[in-house]
Amino acid sequence: MSGTxxxxxxxIGNVADFSERAIKVLQQVAVIAVEDTRHSGRLLxxxxxxxPMLSCHEYNEAQRSEQLLLRVANGEDVALISDAGTPLxxxxxxxxxxxxxxxxxxxxxxxxxxxxxxxxxxxGLPTDRFVFxxxxxxxxxxxxxxxxxxxxxxxxxxxxEAPHRIExxxxxxxxxxxxxxxxxxxxxxxxxxxxxxxxxxxxxxxKVQTDENQRKGEFVLVVAGxxxxxxxxxxxxxxxxxxxxxELPLRQAAALxxxxxGQKKNLLYDTxxxxxxxxx
Ligand code: SAM
Numbered sequence: 385m386s387g388t389x390x391x392x393x394x395x396i397g398n399v400a401d402f403s404e405r406a407i408k409v410l411q412q413v414a415v416i417a418v419e420d421t422r423h424s425g426r427l428l429x430x431x432x433x434x435x436p437m438l439s440c441h442e443y444n445e446a447q448r449s450e451q452l453l454l455r456v457a458n459g460e461d462v463a464l465i466s467d468a469g470t471p472l473x474x475x476x477x478x479x480x481x482x483x484x485x486x487x488x489x490x491x492x493x494x495x496x497x498x499x500x501x502x503x504x505x506x507x508g509l510p511t512d513r514f515v516f517x518x519x520x521x522x523x524x525x526x527x528x529x530x531x532x533x534x535x536x537x538x539x540x541x542x543x544x545e546a547p548h549r550i551e552x553x554x555x556x557x558x559x560x561x562x563x564x565x566x567x568x569x570x571x572x573x574x575x576x577x578x579x580x581x582x583x584x585x586x587x588x589x590x591k592v593q594t595d596e597n598q599r600k601g602e603f604v605l606v607v608a609g610x611x612x613x614x615x616x617x618x619x620x621x622x623x624x625x626x627x628x629x630x631e632l633p634l635r636q637a638a639a640l641x642x643x644x645x646g647q648k649k650n651l652l653y654d655t656x657x658x659x660x661x662x663x664x
Contacts, residue, residue, distance in 0.1 A: 387414075387456045389484045390463040391477065393470040393496030394427060396602075397575035406494045407431050414460035417452055419467045419476060440464065442476050449480040456489045463494075470498040474518045474544055499573055500542050503604035507540075507568035508582050510609070514540040520553060527553065528658055531560040538609040545603045554589035557607065560658045561585060562651075566608040572601040617655055621645045629656055 390409050395401040410416055410433045417440035418424035424437060440448040452462050466475035484491050504511050515534070520527045520543060534541055545553050557565070563586035571579040579598070581588065585607070592598045617625070624644055628637035638653035645652075 385459050386489060387459050387461040388490045388492050389452070389456055389480070390461065390492050390494055391471050391481065392463050392465050392494040393498060394424075394465050394468060396469045396497045396499050396502065396573055397578075399427070399430065401497045401574060402427075402431060403494070403496050406496055407433065409494055410435060410463055410465070412461065413463040414455065415452070415462055417448060417462065417464045417480070419465075423467050424465060435463075440476060440480065445476050445479045449483045452480060453484055453487055453489060456484070457487065468497075470496065473498055473500060473516075497574070499544065499570075499602070499604050502573045503568070503570035503606050504540070504542060506570065506580050507606035509540045509566065509568060509606055511540065513538070513609075514542055516542045519544050519546070520549075522549065524552065524556065528556050528560055531556060532658060534610075535560065536610055538611070540609050541607040543605040543607070545605055547599055547601060547603065550599055550603050550605075551589070551592050553605070554585060554592060557605075558585045558589055559654060561607065561610075562654060568606045569598075570604040570606065571598065573604065575601070577601060617647060617651065621647050621652070625652055625656055626659075629659070634660065 390413060392406050392409055394406065410428065413435055416428070416435050416437050418437045419439070419441045421437045421439055428435070428437070438448065438452070440452070456462050464471050464477050464480060466477065469475070471477040472481065481491055500516050504514060515537060517530070520530055563584060565585045566582070567585050567588055568580060568582045569588050571577070581591065583591070621641065625637065625641040628641050632640065634656050635653060638656050639649055641647070641652050642649040
């Protein structure tokens with residue numbers, strides 16, 4: 385009889401969010417695969433979970449997966465947790481779970497906290513369709529290119545962001561998605577300094593720029609999808625704008641393109657600016 389691989393969610397801040405079922409499973413399995421033994425050790429100890437741990441992180445996941453699944457095949461139950469929240473969501477575990485299925489092992493989720501879902505639940509933006517983009521690229525050119533891929537996407541967008549990049553990330557969102565796009569900044573969810581700010585992208589950018597405290601901690605950024613009424617430039621307008629941009633300064637190119645195509649000057653200027661930043 386082979387065992388089971390449990391994928392167990394742990395708190396994203398507030399330890400009281402650890403579910404009864406999660407604690408019970410972690411007490412009963414033979415081994416818990418963790419990202420960082422010291423970090424998880426503290427959480428497990430606080431809940432009288434004395435199960436042995438084995439490190440499993442992005443640098444040793446392939447090798448660890450083999451070892452862990454061998455134990456499952458031999459009848460042991462194994463659990464995977466990450467530093468916080470739901471494993472595999474911007475965290476290790478994908479290789480392990482994929483291999484577990486390939487080997488015919490039973491995989492059981494123990495659901496619980498997850499920053500994407502917590503942020504969506506309090507953002508006040510449509511949740512019927514959303515796209516989780518994880519962390520945007522660190523380099524500005526690649527980040528803008530990724531944001532441009534979402535330009536015509538009507539689904540609500542969810543991003544994770546690090547404190548040292550939150551300001552520049554919001555600046556790029558203003559440039560690509562427009563200053564007035566509704567968004568919600570969810571900071572330090574479930575923790576003492578939890579802050580949930582629904583505003584426009586430019587208001588959020590202004591807030592993190594002027595208030596140092598708003599640049600501290602962990603962030604989820606939820607951004608409204610493109611509205612049907614929002615102008616999105618068509619192929620002909622794009623061609624005109626690109627030709628004019630190659631001959632004229634940006635503002636002039638946008639103004640002239642607006643006259644030729646009947647599109648809004650600001651939209652064309654923002655679009656041209658974003659293209660230029662990708663090129664730079
Ligand atoms: N697996 C985790 C989950 O289920 O949400 C996410 C892990 S990912 C490495 C860490 C990122 O998640 C942080 O940089 C932040 O963007 C987001 N995050 C995690 N906990 C958070 C919290 N309490 N408040 C806001 N964002 C959080």
